[in-house]
Amino acid sequence: MPRYDQDDQDEDYDDLDDAHPWRQRLVTWALAALGLGLGFLIPYTLYLNHQVSQRFGALQWQLPTRVYARPLQLSPGLAMDAQTLKTELDAAAYRDDGAGTRPGTYARDGGRFTIASRGFGDIDAVVPARRLQVSLSGGSVASVRDLARGQNLKSALLDPARIATLYGQKQEERRLVRLEEVPELLVTGLQAVEDRDFGTHHGIDLSGIIRAIWVAVRSGGETRQGASTLTQQLARSGLLGIGKEVTPSRKFNEILFALILEARYDKRTILEAYMNQVYMGQRGSQAIHGVAAASEFWFGRELDSLSTEQIALLIGIVKGPSHYDPRRNPERALDRRNLALDKLHETGLIKDPEWKRARAAPLGVTRTPGMAAANRFPAYVDLVRRQLARDYPESALQGAGLSVLTGMSPSAQAYAEGAVTRTLKSVENKKRPPLQAGLVLTDVHDGDVLAVVGSRNVSQPGFNRAVEAQRPVGSLLKPFVYLLALAQPDRYSLASYVDDGPVTVQLGKNRRWNPTNSDRRSHGSVRLVDALAHSYNQATVRIGMKVDPERLVNLVRVLAGIQAEANPSVILGATDQ
Template identity: 25%
Template sequence: MNYGKRGTSKKQKSMNSKTAKVGKKASVIFIKAFLICLLAVGVVGLCGGIGIVKGVIDNAPDITSASVIPRGYKSVMKDAEGNKTAELVTAGSNRVWVDIDQIPEHVQKAFVDIEDERFYEHNGVDLKGIIRAGIRGVTSGFKRTEGASTITQQLLKNNVFDFMSEDTLAEKIERKLQEQYLAIQLEKEMTKDEILEAYLNTINLGQNTLGIQAASNRYFNKDVSELTISEAAVIAGITKSPNKYNPVTSPEDNAARRELVLEAMKKNGHISQAEYDEAMADDVYDRIQTTNKAKSTAEVYSYYVDATIEQVINDLQEVKGYTSQQAYNLVYNGGLTIETAQDPKIQAIMDEETSNTDNYPANVKIGLEYALTVEKPDGTQTNYSKEMMEKYFKENESSSFELLFDTEEDAQAHIDAYKAAVSEDGDKIYENINMTIQPQVSMVIIDQSTGYVKGIVGGRGEKTTSLSLNRAVDTTRQPGSTFKPVSTYAPALDSAGKTLASTQYDAPYNYDSGKGRAVRNWNGENYQGWSSIRQGIAQSMNIVAVKTLTDITPALGITYLENMGITTLQTETTADGLNDYTQTMALGGLTRGVTNLELTGAYATIANGGVYCKPVFYTRILDHDGNVLIDNTEAVTRTVLKDSTAWLLTSAMQDVVTVGTGKAVNFSGMSVAGKTGTTSKNNDVWFVGYTPYYTAGIWAGYDNNHKLNSKSGETNYHKKIWKAVMSRIHEGLSDPGFPKPASVTSATVCAASGKLPIPGVCDGMVKTEYFAEGTVPTEYCDVHVTGEACVESGALATDACPVHEFRVITLVPENNSVSGSPLVAKPCSLHPGNVIGSVVQPTGNGSEVPISTEGQDASDSHDDSEEDTDE
């Protein structure tokens, strides 16, 4: 820049020139015009925006205090033949109205502090909350968001907008604007106490309860007026997500939310530090009831109805965009017609056979669930859980004591003895008793071609409550060997280069390349040597399965399991260092286990030619006016396996029921395939199998993981029930078999190697096997060699063997616990000495390859893994 005299003078002349003046004037005109246009656009936009907002508000429903009082129509559920199976009504929702003056102050404040801490300050819309939520969303890149809806808005959403879906962004914005407008209007109509009263009486608090009084009765078996600060925080914590923060099914999640409630109450001055500390120290979850004690005249729903309700509520949220409260209200108040996939004939047969005492062992037990609260005359309370009761009798009666009894009278006698031990005269007793017949059972039947669940049984014995424990859908158990086909063999055949002829060496084997514990077959030390995958499936050989999963990796297995609908896998490492990417997954050793429904759905994928159909309980949901809300008649499918893989697995699992571990389930007149499963300590037994028509899974065991007694028949009754049910539902049906697809061919192989046989060497081990196109072996057998062998042991002869001859010798892995270990010829261990003679490996073209035996003697054949290590 030139800031001297000449430069400045020159600049002034330039600015005063005519050209410069014209240019400057034009610039000013342009800027003015631009600002005028910008202002005009702003005015038009503002007017348009005002018009849009006005239109949205004009479309909002009229609002009065009566608008937020519960109302609605009963919903009806029907089976596949149109028969009514249940009426879902408000009375069944366990709503009990309670006036605001009957709700303790600390209960009111628990909800206000966690849901809307400025409730008594705003006019229905919390601007500070909206700004805070917006800032939090922006600063976190919208990865962490929080709600800004006030209690007034929530009341409107749950009772005025409860049946309205929000499928698009425009609908969401429209609904939010209407909600905010009506919240302001409602605050003019009702007092804060009236709004809070309506809110606390209509909020969804999980476990089929609406409102604080029903929830108090449901979870603590007491009136709302008796709730402690700790208990109030538990219930208030449910509000954000009744499924996620359910204190019965998810106590850990609820506990974290409860702590936030208590912190908010302390921060806002509604409880003292001492009250906070006392509440935090309370073992509140020990006394939460696991069964519904609320008074209701509603019918007890079947297990099928229970499962359908859960799926409908979930789908209304996932598919239609409803909140959990809106979905719940729609099911119980919306006048829906829910058309289910339930086949009444199949369901009746399942109910009959699972209720038939002749199908069960004679030694029936009674399982006890028990919770006790003892209140002293001064009002102090002590809670006792079932674990505390069990510990008491372990210390005072027997170290092997369990809450399992021969009769209900025996169970009651122990209850009375325990109460006498922990209480005194003058104490008040509050108890929750649930006695259940044991061992238990669950069963699922699916039409594999559609995914329709035709029937379920969630347990044996009388069902006394709706939405109670459903062992077919809710309970996760260890699947044992039923997991082998879906976790290991399906991916191995489908994409990992394995065939049904592929072999593993069945001999003593330890996890973690020999450094871990021993893997044991179900039949002990009856090792089979070289065994094919087909043999491994038919005879449920654990070592074959574990070695195969090790070859293909657990990660591949988990990918296939997830594609077949298994959702309970632990894919993230827990704080304890646990996940399911382990060798034990081959045998069903899982962190959490699987549900019967999902395991049966996975097998249905194989039965359906490799195509997964999501299991569904209902076909259509119609609204009160007959319009279709959700249509499930078109199956949600995905191809998981090649049709050749599915057929090969079916072929092998047909062997299970004809010559293998599942012969007890086979019945005449119908093709059957499937797999047995037993966990290592006999805690769980399974059979999951299928016909050309249906896939059925059955589980049996004790709810408390008590060991099943094989001598009394407890490990086999499930097979008897499976056969009884499936043979009856297939009466009159023709057997089309399992047609072999064009993608499957056959070939002759050596049974020991799974490869092409060498003439004159493999002659005694030749068999015909099925293969997917393109997977027929092209290499020749590499496990058979020739040399001098001990006649007595069959191993390489030593100079100490009394009789030896030239014959075929089978190679074995040098270290059976290490994947890919070299194959060697083991010297005779019966007659230690130096190996004699030479060993050669014949090839397919007639030549021979020498095999080195240098340095081998009988001591090399010792394998530490042969030591018996029981799981």
Template identity: 35%
Template sequence: MSVAQKLNPLPWFRRYIWKLLLLAIVGFGAYMFYLDAVIAQQFSGNKWQVPAQIYARPLVLSLKEEITAKEVIEELELLGYRRVSRAQTTGEYEYRNQRFVVYRRAFHFPDGFQGETALAMTLKAGRVHSITNLNSQMDISSFRLEPWLVTRLLSEGKEDRMLVSLGQVPPELLDALVLVEDRDFYQHHGIAPLSILRALIANISAGRAVQGGSTLTQQLVKNMYLTNEKSISRKAKEALMSILIDARYSKDQILEAYLNEVFLGQNGDSGVHGFGLASFFYFDRPLNELNLTEMTTLVGMIKGPSYYNPRRHPERVIERRNLVLRLMFEDGKISKSTFERLLDEPVNVATGATLVKGKHPAFMDQVQREIRTILANPDIRQSGVKVFTSLDSNAQRKAEIALTSGVDEIESDRNLSDLQGAMVITDIDSGEVRAIVGDRKTRFKGFNRALDARRSIGSLVKPAVYLTALERPEEYHLATPLFDEPIELPDDGGKPWKPQNADKQFRGQVPLFTALTQSLNVPTVSLGLELGIDNIAMTLERLGVDEAITRFPALTLGALDLSPFQVNQMYQTIANNGAQLPLHTVNAILSADDQVMWTFEQPAIQQFDEKVVYLMNYALHKVTLEGTAKQVRRRFPSINMAGKTGTTDDYRDSWFSGFDKNILVTTWIGKDDNSPTGLTGANGALRLYLGYQDRQEPKSLVRRFPAGLGIAHFNPKSGRATKAGCQSSMSLPAILETLPKRPDKCDVKNPKIQERKKSLWERLFG
């Protein structure tokens, strides 16, 4: 460059200006192309990680079903239905004189969409008497309510949202939002300089900030793509991205994204994003059921969710809400009378219990284990899937109360400390888990005793021994005499093992069903040796025990470590007439767009003859009438139940598994350090069972009489079948085809008892 050029660079600049401009244009174009790619990658795909939504089981109401008005009301209130004198819109119900009118919400179930419907239902004598669809004025046989949203499994990002479509948002909310946050939303192209100027003038006039200058699109860009850094470069980037989004996407798409992205509060350590979630968080209802004061409250909170938190600062949020109402009135969106009427309305905020985290941790522990097996890819689990579980929220709540209060009372009554407990409740017919409690501190999310505590099951094993015998109907029936005499066997260490009955007495012999109902140890061991330990182990496996089983004589008295969940699986097969179904909490999973991804479809396997299991359940019913669990009949004199107590060596573990018509409950009490508690199954775990049944509505146990079974009569000493009407004979159900065609006459005296055959164990070891 010459001296003249150095002194006057203008000619040089003119020569290269077009090249510089071209480079700038190319660079700017490349940068815009880059920003557009960033926008498209997130905006056009899955915009957010959305937590899995975990639902409880839906309440299905059918004609003649046993249910009380109290149970129906509990379910409706849990779902956030509002009791009114006259139900007129979704989410409302009325009740008087055993008649319900329910305006049921729309919901997409795994088997399809269910629309909004008005229904009437009457109860009579504790059963559903009639159901009418008020829309069609036709009688129907059943209906179901939408399931309760139990919890949401949050992603690591700690953001929580519940996606809504534009069609689910009330028009009044959209009017208020656009009016307050971006009046020219439908006219500008992503940025609005006039809006910035208008907001500046309004704020100066008011002496405070009443309007923002950023468009909805700019707010969306800042929330989705940028940080809160206050700099010119960030604002420029925000403006460019806003223009690109406005050019690429429709106003409805932008508005829908904003409705789902906007920050509206804090729920513990996670943010509340979007109006869909905020509606539940603050008002415990879906967005389409909010009234105008509630909608304008949410819109007003956008300016500062912490400052305008309605739970902490109701006076601030009322002032802000009234400002939104005034803007709507001035713009002609609402009438003067409506505006004036709503100014004095209080802000009725819900407790937020619907979205409280950490609910029912023991149950959710099992749900998450099943989800991880079903959906191995964690990205899929964070795509907004809907998980439909078997949780009965009322049963869970009552189980938690029963366990906590029951353990407290037992400690107080017996001067004990450091007791722990667990409870598992399942539906007998389906294998669905209704409730799980894994700690006396029911909200404690830690060691889950219901699932992971392997404890000796004691006498709970005995039904497996007697079931093995009853499967040989030619040799054993309920009246078969069993020997109750001293036994001495080597244990696994070679030392002598001398099993004893709880009362340290020997009776010589007892009928089989008496040995079970009274939970006698010695006859059980004698019977187990006759049957063979391997056969008992195989029975346990068929009942659903999936643990390795050590085969030695002490197995007959419960030398087997299982969790309460595994015990419940074992007793489910017995209670379900011998048909085994895997216990499970997850029934179905839908994608975010309501497509079925997975359903539970495992059929029941009939592991035992129904006639044999009926005999077992008859004996377990006798346990609750006159056996070790006779407290059940005392507490519920008009309701039939069945069950078995369990007590382990040195009183370290107290167990009970019991069932009525529909549900099976397994309870356990013990200490984490495995030290003795002094509790039997009857004065420990059984009390938890009774405490739970006290809090709900147990249904009387009914089991059909299988073909081939009948009532027979037996001599109590010999166990032989006798004619009907014989003095002192026992009447018991029996498999008739295996009994002698000519039963003994009544005058047979002192019948000879057949000598017991020695087992293989006894023949080998004496």
């Protein structure tokens, strides 16, 4: 049996080490690099995981506060002509499509309107959607009929017009939806076009990344192919605080965020967040986010009423809302929409007849954005802001997604604006500076403010003369004078007689005040109720001096918030408010 000397073995190992020293160094360097990488990657991943918990875990979006007019109540006998009803429908973004079958549309045949109303949440109840037939005759509503039930109604409510949108720090227009509220074709079609492996991957598509790198290398960097999954798109949408700049560090963060999202949340949660967060367009400073807001913005429709071609256009816009803007770049948008339709057809989501019909259909976008501008009625909204600021802290309003219901009547507002414009035009001349105006219209039955006009430029924000301008209160204070008198039943009643003859009030320092009536006449002894009804100044001053101007000032301060000096002239409203 052969023997091996230990020294010989050691020499052999030494020779082996001397022959391959680079292997040892390579292994050492690799282990060191791995250790450093893990030392950085593990803490950094834990940090990003914390960011996901804070930003995505709560799923809190900044939602604008929406301000609405009053719901339109239609009932037989209500004063209403065809033009007024059309004004109300147009303000509430109803479209005349000639059929009136889809919610938010109507058809007109002379004085007969067929209206497909939208359901909405009123103050005390949920009002369901209905298909109504409203007949007008002789300047009023003749009948209101529920077409589905085939019966006449005593009254029906139409959803209110949105008159303003109050944004928080971010100018984001968004309407939250649950995944089951999104059309099935939009859910499956988005995956078919943007991320076919969404249901199986873990946040990133390795084959897609390799394919994109290969295309970029072959073209010398001139051609780029997208490889981002829906999860990656969500990660860079702004919800997690990373930008959209094309840098290796941003892409690295995007991949890590996508992996973390997939590890922590199920596919349904990720897809629902995507449907509410994806950027879909821009209107001035307002960014349109989410498919529900996009449906209203591009088509003026509810999400559940979109056609196949409109769903395909929404899917196509996702890739680049500015590049594929159908209002500015209709040809480019049409090509992108048809590409999306082809993908839907290839994957079996739509059949041949529907594919051919949808491909031949026009884009179907509205000429102007379907949603209301941020502030259509600046003077009225200024009044709303003041009342909100009085009742709520500013932090409770920004991005809180509140719905503010007002008493505004869009038709009354339109008539008020027209009246101001016509009146100014009729009284102005070139010899004097342009006149200004302010108007407040209230409902005599319930006190609701129906319309506000703040200046001659009715649609421009600025100094609100209806609310901010100081002017004498005048005869508005006279009812308070008589209220104080009638609070003394042993001295006054409505049938009591008062003197409406000439009156002199001593003011001190040998000064006198001699008020007169507006008709420059005295009316002798008149009943108290007649003095109030005819707004007689002399009789009112006599009563006011007896009840004491100091008491009048205290009363109007408590009841109306009017601050005034306790001078005799305050009896006739000589105080600016």
